[in-house]
Amino acid sequence: MLTKVLLIEDDQSIFELIQERFINWQMQIIGPPDFQKVIDYFIVEKPQLVIIDIQLPAFDGFHWCREIRTLSKVPIIFLSSRDHPMDMVMAMQMGADDFVQKPFHMDVLLAKVQAILRRTYHYAEDQTELVRWNGATVDYSKGKIQLGEQSCELTKNELFILRLLIQQVDKVVSRDELMRKLWDDERFVNDNTLTVNVNRLRLKLEEIGLKDAILTKKGMGYMAITL
Numbered sequence: 001m002l003t004k005v006l007l008i009e010d011d012q013s014i015f016e017l018i019q020e021r022f023i024n025w026q027m028q029i030i031g032p033p034d035f036q037k038v039i040d041y042f043i044v045e046k047p048q049l050v051i052i053d054i055q056l057p058a059f060d061g062f063h064w065c066r067e068i069r070t071l072s073k074v075p076i077i078f079l080s081s082r083d084h085p086m087d088m089v090m091a092m093q094m095g096a097d098d099f100v101q102k103p104f105h106m107d108v109l110l111a112k113v114q115a116i117l118r119r120t121y122h123y124a125e126d127q128t129e130l131v132r133w134n135g136a137t138v139d140y141s142k143g144k145i146q147l148g149e150q151s152c153e154l155t156k157n158e159l160f161i162l163r164l165l166i167q168q169v170d171k172v173v174s175r176d177e178l179m180r181k182l183w184d185d186e187r188f189v190n191d192n193t194l195t196v197n198v199n200r201l202r203l204k205l206e207e208i209g210l211k212d213a214i215l216t217k218k219g220m221g222y223m224a225i226t227l
Helices: 012-025 038-045 061-069 085-093 106-125 156-167 175-183 191-207
Strands: 003-008 027-030 049-052 076-080 098-101 130-133 136-139 144-147 150-153 214-217 221-224
Touching: 003 012, 003 038, 012 027, 012 106, 038 061, 049 061, 049 106, 061 076, 061 085, 076 085, 076 106, 085 098, 085 191, 098 106, 106 156, 130 156, 136 156, 150 191, 156 175, 156 191, 156 221, 175 191, 175 221, 191 214
Parallel strands: 003 027, 003 049, 049 076, 076 098
Antiparallel strands: 130 136, 136 144, 144 150, 214 221
8 A cells, every 4th residue: 555645846847756656665656636625635644744835926935834633643844945043943943843954855854754654553553552651641542741730732742752752761772762763764863853842742742741750861871860
């Protein structure tokens, strides 16, 4: 069965290049026929992954990312020629899973897509158990953590990072180890992406009463602690 990937890209040459290459890996690339009705197309097609440019006709990629996140946890990758660090930060804060800058190497994009699909859909098959940590319940199957009456939903990246840290609770997990396990191959990792994901995870934990539950050990990595 083909994996359906929604590519929101108005450059037809890039669209066709990705479409031609990805079909060799059992991925069907589809695109919205109307850039003013992206969310309607998303609802109808139900893709397993979204790749989106920032600069688009009518509304920009940030707009559509927000719209998609109100409906779905589907993994999202930004693909853009914009290289300002704030663009990447905004993308990750809105719930994107990764950011690839144009011009890009096709093998790098393909590796990132395959890694995200594996951890989103393959790992999820085994992550049905509940874990208790600092009085909170982490539900890996639902991507949710609850403490008393407070709860929050985590993105795939945030959940994966939290799982790795809890597995080695009260021990330092290096940034290199987190990046290798999260993206499979550290050559395809932007260091800032990990920082953004950890900071976003911390904010969500703080909102439900788990402030300072993840510590930064300068020059070493991160540690999930027992409060």
